[in-house]
Amino acid sequence: MIASCCKTLKQDFKPRKHPLDKPIRFWSEKDNLDGNIVDTYVIILYTRGCSWAYKSGCSMCGYFNDSAWRDIPNEMLIKQFKNALQNYNGEKILKIFTSGSFLDEIEIPRVVRDTILNMIPDEVDRIIVESRPEYIIEETLIDIQEHIDDKDFEIGIGLETSDDIIRNKIINKGFTFKDYRDAIDIIKRFGFRSKTYILIKPPFLTERKSIEDNIKTVYDIHHLTDTISFNPVSIHGRTFVEYLWRNNRYRPPWLWSIIDILVKSKEIVGDIRLQCDIVGGGKIRGAHNCFNCDKTIIQAITNFSLYQDIDVFKELYCSCREIWIEHLELEPLSFGSLPDYP
Ligand code: SF4
Numbered sequence: 001m002i003a004s005c006c007k008t009l010k011q012d013f014k015p016r017k018h019p020l021d022k023p024i025r026f027w028s029e030k031d032n033l034d035g036n037i038v039d040t041y042v043i044i045l046y047t048r049g050c051s052w053a054y055k056s057g058c059s060m061c062g063y064f065n066d067s068a069w070r071d072i073p074n075e076m077l078i079k080q081f082k083n084a085l086q087n088y089n090g091e092k093i094l095k096i097f098t099s100g101s102f103l104d105e106i107e108i109p110r111v112v113r114d115t116i117l118n119m120i121p122d123e124v125d126r127i128i129v130e131s132r133p134e135y136i137i138e139e140t141l142i143d144i145q146e147h148i149d150d151k152d153f154e155i156g157i158g159l160e161t162s163d164d165i166i167r168n169k170i171i172n173k174g175f176t177f178k179d180y181r182d183a184i185d186i187i188k189r190f191g192f193r194s195k196t197y198i199l200i201k202p203p204f205l206t207e208r209k210s211i212e213d214n215i216k217t218v219y220d221i222h223h224l225t226d227t228i229s230f231n232p233v234s235i236h237g238r239t240f241v242e243y244l245w246r247n248n249r250y251r252p253p254w255l256w257s258i259i260d261i262l263v264k265s266k267e268i269v270g271d272i273r274l275q276c277d278i279v280g281g282g283k284i285r286g287a288h289n290c291f292n293c294d295k296t297i298i299q300a301i302t303n304f305s306l307y308q309d310i311d312v313f314k315e316l317y318c319s320c321r322e323i324w325i326e327h328l329e330l331e332p333l334s335f336g337s338l339p340d341y342p
């Protein structure tokens with residue numbers, strides 16, 4: 001049912017115009033490399049998009065809006081990478097993202113992937129990509145190993161939750177917890193690193209249920225993965241979540257919930273790295289509180305992601321915290337996520 005809604009919402013989608021030889025974006029930021037804060041270069045390639053999105057796609061994902069939604073010639077994909085590298089300035093970490101999976105050979109053909117990996121500057125110590133589990137197969141990892149010298153290679157997987165029902169019936173992710181575990185096994189066998197994304201507040205879950213699901217997921221995976229990255233839902237165009245939100249059936253997560261999840265997760269994971277990137281934070285379509293305290297709280301969450309110290313949350317207070325607590329108590333009576341307070 002949700003799968004067909006996700007498909008229908010994309011039916012007359014027309015991609016915006018974008019030059020084929022230019023990546024979507026590239027920028028420099030800070031990240032944590034084995035306990036040190038280092039410069040990181042991020043490139044988002046303009047590709048045909050996620051193969052799963054063509055079938056139906058995940059209920060909260062609007063990355064297809066950033067894709068070409070048609071094939072892109074190999075030489076253009078390579079040119080995009082070359083163009084992005086012109087601004088590279090010795091960053092130690094290189095993140096190569098797409099609107100889907102870097103290891104999907106329909107999206108990034110093997111010859112393109114190999115050429116890109118061969119072009120990575122010597123100064124890069126760690127390469128980070130993202131992929132659905134079905135593309136994390138031995139044959140692909142053997143090929144990658146041959147092109148990265150002795151650099152670290154990290155693969156991010158959007159598991160979202162360890163609960164198969166929430167993942168497949170609500171998020172429409174299309175793979176099981178076992179598929180994820182099998183992919184992690186292969187990653188480990190090759191000596192690569194893994195990052196696991198957890199979704200904060202899928203549709204139909206109350207704020208409290210989502211917090212509980214996130215904590216349980218952390219508990220279920222903390223012995224499997226090197227880094228856990230929380231993604232709070234933000235409302236993207238033409239998604240099932242946007243449809244619910246427009247009909248007052250969904251509110252993006254509170255920033256107070258994110259702090260709660262990070263503090264409780266830290267107790268479970270010990271030295272495993274936790275991070276949280278808040279897309280659209282402090283805006284009506286992104287994770288937010290009352291809009292007065294959002295900036296300070298988002299800064300604290302960013303600091304936590306870098307330094308892993310829960311003390312950054314100690315002094316934070318705003319009167320909207322009481323509303324958040326009321327929200328947690330009232331939502332179970334509302335049969336699902338409450339909309340924003342007027
Ligand atoms: S969340 Fe990932 S797997 Fe799902 S549609 Fe988006 S890019 Fe594809």
Ligand SMILES: [Zn+2]
Nearest residue numbers: 290293318320
């Ligand atoms: Zn507030």
